[in-house]
Each structure stands twice: as structure tokens, then as C-alpha cells.
Amino acid sequence: NEGYGRADAAAFGDTAAVATAAAAVFRGDAAAGAQLLESQSRSLAARWMPGFAAFWNQLRSYFAVSHRSVGLKLRALLVPWNKRAWRRQKVSGDGEPVVYVLPLDDENAPDLYIPLVSFMTFALVTAYVKGQSGTFTPEVLAHIITSCAGFQAFELVLYSAGLYISGAGAALLDLTCYTGYKYVSLCFNMLANYFGGDRAYYVALLWTALSSSYFMLKTMAQTVPTRTSGVGPRREFLVCGLGVTQGFSIWLLGFLFKGDA
Secondary structure (H helix, E strand, O other): OHHHHHHHHHHHHHHHHHHHHHHHHHOOOHHHHHHHHHHHHHHHHHHHOOOHHHHHHHHHHOOOOOHHHHHHHHHHHHOOOOOOOOOOOEOOOOOOOOOEOOOOOOOOOOOOHHHHHHHHHHHHHHHHHHHHOOOOOHHHHHHHHHHHHHHHHHHHHHHHHHHHHOOOOOOHHHHHHHHHOHHHHHHHHHHHHHHHHHHHHHHHHHHHHHHHHHHHHHHHHHHOOOOOOOOOOOHHHHHHHHHHHHHHHHHHHHHHHHHHO
16 A cells, blocks of 8 residues: 555654654754754645645745844834835846845835734733723723734735736735834834823824825835726826825724724
8 A cells, every 4th residue: 555655654754853853852952853843844734735835935034034124124114204215126137036135135125024013012002001091901902903903904905906906916915014014103103192192192193194104105106017007097196095095094093092092
């Protein structure tokens, strides 16, 4: 029974790998054990879920960041006015498919690290402010996360539809990064409200709404091609609309959660 024998051999190989990893951990080499288990997990996922390994490698590239790259991105998000270069760097030429430089080495490359961390930070800061005002309940944190996630999904649909109608394409993960950067501004605004009150909040809101809209406008200007489909809106209107949407999103989410805090 050849098929059964191969399955048995594969299972034995995986078991042996796990035993090797466990032995490495017991020897004090935790890094080697973790690396071996990770490689085995990837091989199992690739075997039973075709395409998962490729998606996982693609997803990991969005988390390739450093302290320097995160600092440059935060500066571009909050103070984008003096930034001159907005075009993403390419690894190779203009061939297909285009391969871009990782966020680690290109401040214009989208990353998921900042959106994820700022998303969770915004939820925690909002919950903390609610707790300080005596309005915190165990359901508050879940409500904030689910509401923001739902709004994020709505934004992705809106951006994808606008780009699709115009004939421009953008990777879904790229759009997730770009629309997720607004949580940096939301964290900044909520902290301004907590430490400085309403006046500080509205000053911060005006600044972050304008800076985020400008950042998105310049980013979308590099994403949307010069020639778009004749069916959709004109390129200038599309780019401006996508940019202004970020400022509106920051105002709306801030209004919803600040009013409850």
C-alpha cells in the first residue's frame, strides 16, 4: 500500500522533527527548537492547505520593519508636509510582476505593523479613558474592536470599488495598511483629549485629519495610474476623494468614541 506508506513516512518525519525540537529546547537551545517547529508548521500548512505558505510569506513581508523605518513612517503620517519622495522603490526593473522593496528599507512601502499596533493601542486607550470617566464595562473593549474592524472592512470595500471602477488595481493588504494608518492619528487625538481636554482634542483633530488626508492623497497619487478607465471617475477626483475619506474617517471614529468616553 504505497500511499499509506508515504503518509506513514511523512507522519514519522514530522514526529521526529518535533522530538528533535523538544531535545533542542531541553538542551537550552530554544531558538533552534522554535525555528525547527516553525519550519515544520510551514511544511504541514503547505501540504494540507495549498497556497497558505505563499500567503504566509507575503504576510510576513509586511511586518519587516525596524525602529528607524517605523519612526520615518510615523513622521510621514503626522508631519507629511515637507516630504518630497513618495514613490515606492522596486527591487527589479519595470517587468512583470513588479517586486517592491520591503518596508524595512523603504519608508514608502506599506506595512501592517503600525496599523495593527495603533489599532490595539487605540482600543486600549479608549477603554482606559472610559474607565477613568466611570463608563467602562467588560463589553466596551470588544465593542470598540468590533466597531473599528467593521468600519475598516467598509473602508476596504469602498476603496477597492473606487479603484476597480477606475481601472486601477491595488493589493488588498496594501489598502489594509493605508487605511489602517488612521489609528495613529486616532491614538494621538484621544491622548490629546485626555490630557488637554476638548480644545486640545479639536486642535489635534484638525492637524491629524489634514495630515492623514495629505498622506493618503500623495500615496494614492502614486497608486492610481495616470490613465484610468473611462467608466469611472476622473483620476484627480478619485485621488482627492480617497484622500479626504481618511480625514472624514478620523473625525467620525473620534466623534463616536470620544462622545462615549
